[in-house]
Amino acid sequence: MLGPTIRRRRGNNLTNKDEKTSASRIISGRRKVSSKSAEKDSKSKSEVTQAAKPKEVTKTEKSKTSRATPKRTPRATKTTSPKTSDKEPSAAIDQEYTRLQEEIRAQQTVIAELTVNMESLNNQLSKSSAKQRLGIFVDVPNLIYGIEDVELHMGKLLSFLSEDRQLVRAIAYCPISDDPREPIENQKFIAPFLNYDYRLVTSPLKRFADGSIKGNCDVEMTVDMLSMAERLDVITLVSGDADFSRAVEAVQSKGVRVEAAAFAGSTSSEIRAIADKYLDLNNFVDKIT
Numbered sequence: 586m587l588g589p590t591i592r593r594r595r596g597n598n599l600t601n602k603d604e605k606t607s608a609s610r611i612i613s614g615r616r617k618v619s620s621k622s623a624e625k626d627s628k629s630k631s632e633v634t635q636a637a638k639p640k641e642v643t644k645t646e647k648s649k650t651s652r653a654t655p656k657r658t659p660r661a662t663k664t665t666s667p668k669t670s671d672k673e674p675s676a677a678i679d680q681e682y683t684r685l686q687e688e689i690r691a692q693q694t695v696i697a698e699l700t701v702n703m704e705s706l707n708n709q710l711s712k713s714s715a716k717q718r719l720g721i722f723v724d725v726p727n728l729i730y731g732i733e734d735v736e737l738h739m740g741k742l743l744s745f746l747s748e749d750r751q752l753v754r755a756i757a758y759c760p761i762s763d764d765p766r767e768p769i770e771n772q773k774f775i776a777p778f779l780n781y782d783y784r785l786v787t788s789p790l791k792r793f794a795d796g797s798i799k800g801n802c803d804v805e806m807t808v809d810m811l812s813m814a815e816r817l818d819v820i821t822l823v824s825g826d827a828d829f830s831r832a833v834e835a836v837q838s839k840g841v842r843v844e845a846a847a848f849a850g851s852t853s854s855e856i857r858a859i860a861d862k863y864l865d866l867n868n869f870v871d872k873i874t
Contacts, residue, residue, distance in 0.1 A: 719817065719821065728851075734782050759774040762790055786806075
């Protein structure tokens with residue numbers, strides 16, 4: 586009874602050992618398989634990364650490839666422009682030319698207007714900055730007969746009328762006697778002006794049948810005023826005679842200012858009304874005597 590039981594136990598022991606060894610073999614086999622699969626995975630990953638990286642080309646390979654493959658230059662592509670007739674561009678050029686000519690003419694007119702305006706402004710500035718150019722025209726008989734018992738100083742009269750102005754010319758129109766016994770320098774209408782800056786214009790006295798004598802220089806005085814008006818800014822007419830009314834208007838039409846200076850007793854209402862300024866010499870006797 587003991588014998589067979591022992592054998593069975595041994596048999597059981599053998600089987601257990603066999604099971605243990607087989608189990609260990611299976612585990613080791615699994616480890617080997619897992620290690621091999623890990624190696625395969627790493628190999629496959631490295632191959633993928635190498636495939637992803639671009640291959641580095643060496644200098645020798647570059648030189649070989651450059652020699653082997655000749656450089657290709659890009660061919661110039663021919664552009665075909667639509668054919669137009671010769672008449673169309675010439676017409677367009679003519680239109681552009683005429684347009685430019687019109688613009689040039691318009692600019693020339695504008696420039697001409699600007700130059701004219703600039704010249705007028707320069708003239709106004711020069712006139713405002715400089716002293717007024719003055720011309721004095723004296724009707725001597727009207728001046729002397731205008732006041733009695735007063736001896737006028739013609740030098741003071743000239744200074745009074747030309748104060749703060751540029752005196753261009755002072756002319757005294759004097760009738761003279763044809764009596765050879767009376768020297769010209771001693772005559773009534775000549776002597777007061779000799780030593781001062783007056784230019785003397787003389788005309789002979791006219792004798793009438795009734796015995797009256799009259800000296801008239803109106804024509805000479807009018808001609809001189811009109812001829813000198815372009816070079817003057819102001820004309821002082823030392824006379825109140827109405828015969829000069831038309832001459833005053835003609836001078837004023839040229840843009841010249843006309844002032845009348847005379848004594849009230851020998852001044853007409855026409856001269857008072859037409860003159861730009863009237864000076865009654867009765868109010869300035871202390872300055873001209």
